[in-house]
Amino acid sequence: xxxxxxxxxxxxxxxxxxxxxxxxxxxxxxxxxxxxxxxxxxxxxxxxxxxxxxxxxxxxxxxxxxxxxxxxxxxxxxxxxxxxxxxxxxxxxxxxxxxxxxxxxxxxxxxxxxxxxxxxxxxxxxxxxxxxxxxxxxxxxxxxxxxxxxxxxxxxxxxxxxxxxxxxxxxxxxxxxxxxxxxxxxxxxxxxxxxxxxxxxxxxxxxxxxxxxxxxxxxxxx
Amino acid sequence: xxxxxxxxxxxxxxxxxxxxxxxxxxxxxxxxxxxxxxxxxxxxxxxxxxxxxxxxxxxxxxxxxxxxxxxxxxxxxxxxxxxxxxxxxxxxxxxxxxxxxxxxxxxxxxxxxxxxxxxxxxxxxxxxxxxxxxxxxxxxxxxxxxxxxxxxxxxxxxxxxxxxxxxxxxxxxxxxxxxxxxxxxxxxxxxxxxxxxxxxxxxxxxxxxxxxxxxxxxxxxxxxxxxxx
Numbered sequence: 001x002x003x004x005x006x007x008x009x010x011x012x013x014x015x016x017x018x019x020x021x022x023x024x025x026x027x028x029x030x031x032x033x034x035x036x037x038x039x040x041x042x043x044x045x046x047x048x049x050x051x052x053x054x055x056x057x058x059x060x061x062x063x064x065x066x067x068x069x070x071x072x073x074x075x076x077x078x079x080x081x082x083x084x085x086x087x088x089x090x091x092x093x094x095x096x097x098x099x100x101x102x103x104x105x106x107x108x109x110x111x112x113x114x115x116x117x118x119x120x121x122x123x124x125x126x127x128x129x130x131x132x133x134x135x136x137x138x139x140x141x142x143x144x145x146x147x148x149x150x151x152x153x154x155x156x157x158x159x160x161x162x163x164x165x166x167x168x169x170x171x172x173x174x175x176x177x178x179x180x181x182x183x184x185x186x187x188x189x190x191x192x193x194x195x196x197x198x199x200x201x202x203x204x205x206x207x208x209x210x211x212x213x214x215x216x217x218x219x220x221x222x
Numbered sequence: 223x224x225x226x227x228x229x230x231x232x233x234x235x236x237x238x239x240x241x242x243x244x245x246x247x248x249x250x251x252x253x254x255x256x257x258x259x260x261x262x263x264x265x266x267x268x269x270x271x272x273x274x275x276x277x278x279x280x281x282x283x284x285x286x287x288x289x290x291x292x293x294x295x296x297x298x299x300x301x302x303x304x305x306x307x308x309x310x311x312x313x314x315x316x317x318x319x320x321x322x323x324x325x326x327x328x329x330x331x332x333x334x335x336x337x338x339x340x341x342x343x344x345x346x347x348x349x350x351x352x353x354x355x356x357x358x359x360x361x362x363x364x365x366x367x368x369x370x371x372x373x374x375x376x377x378x379x380x381x382x383x384x385x386x387x388x389x390x391x392x393x394x395x396x397x398x399x400x401x402x403x404x405x406x407x408x409x410x411x412x413x414x415x416x417x418x419x420x421x422x423x424x425x426x427x428x429x430x431x432x433x434x435x436x437x438x439x440x441x442x443x444x445x446x447x448x449x450x451x
Contacts, residue, residue: 051357052353053353066316066319067315067316067319067320068319069291070312070315070316070318070319073295073311073312073315077311086299086300087285089296089299090285090292090295090296093291093295093296094287094289096292097290098288098289131274131275135273
């Protein structure tokens with residue numbers, strides 16, 4: 001056992017991508033096991049390693065962790081990306097939860113029927129530009145600091161840069177009108193661990209394609 | 223204002239109920255403002271009180287907190303219901319994640335058509351008895367302790383009891399086959415703060431009815447059909 005965290009998921013973004021981002025941002029190396037077949041998944045269930053029969057699964061510090069939020073909170077806590085006290089943690093949690101609601105729309109997008117895709121894309125754009133981005137634009141403008149919470153790099157910053165890039169993939173000009181977020185994006189992208197994660201060859205996964213969707217549906221069909 | 227703890231939501235369970243449970247379990251008193259009209263909601267929006275334009279919102283310790291999970295985590299930590307270290311917190315977070323998913327199937331139930339309600343009832347019972355209840359039954363059986371995590375009362379216990387009672391409202395004998403959970407339910411229900419919350423006259427809200435659904439739709443202008451997941 002290498003001591004590195006081990007991630008089990010499909011070979012694609014899905015619910016595991018925020019975990020890859022956070023580990024990478026913290027400078028933590030990890031291994032990955034990719035689910036390709038239903039049999040692999042059924043074996044995991046039979047072996048009793050998936051508490052609720054679901055992935056993501058992250059084996060870390062002797063635990064077989066499931067539930068994305070639990071995994072992310074643990075990593076944030078362990079690697080000092082969770083603020084300095086309860087109140088900073090509350091802010092980070094609020095920001096992360098809001099961003100997660102936006103990311104959820106992107107997560108589900110590839111699985112929506114073709115006739116609903118245009119409407120869903122409009123919804124993503126509407127939410128990003130009217131509900132979520134204005135909040136973080138305002139937070140950054142008001143305190144004028146480099147990071148969202150407590151003048152220190154945290155999980156909230158990682159989650160936000162991930163979301164910005166994911167939305168931009170769908171709506172390239174989405175940050176026009178958000179100068180603070182544009183500057184934030186550049187700043188975060190230049191942080192050494194994040195810069196490395198954004199380079200080719202990193203564990204970062206590409207946007208979901210047909211093959212990924214097929215694999216997910218095949219493995220998790222009810 | 224220091225000491226004032228105020229909940230802003232509809233007069234019904236929804237996403238706020240878990241917060242009422244946790245505060246009650248911790249023995250913490252709270253006030254509530256119920257949203258009845260669209261105008262009340264728009265005023266909250268205009269005042270900038272709702273970070274993402276949504277409720278639940280809880281005024282606590284000088285903050286206007288939104289996002290149910292953030293609020294619950296803060297309350298759990300503040301009132302020592304979050305375990306003694308990072309690893310216990312990880313377990314609590316995992317367990318709460320599961321009960322949250324289970325209660326998620328019930329959250330939308332009142333908004334479904336009559337036909338979809340019947341289908342969803344079956345889904346709720348199936349998920350409870352084949353995925354979630356077995357997981358918690360095993361946790362309790364394996365360590366033989368009174369509480370889910372660290373031999374100490376925590377947020378995970380409160381959340382699981384809430385989930386059990388909600389599923390029982392859909393099928394009253396759903397715990398047959400889960401002796402550990404039956405004993406757990408009896409134990410946790412008799413903890414003084416929880417016992418008090420389960421008595422009439424507490425701030426616990428009843429099973430959502432048509433009036434509740436109407437209020438939510440009116441206040442949020444949410445008139446589209448909700449489909450089961």
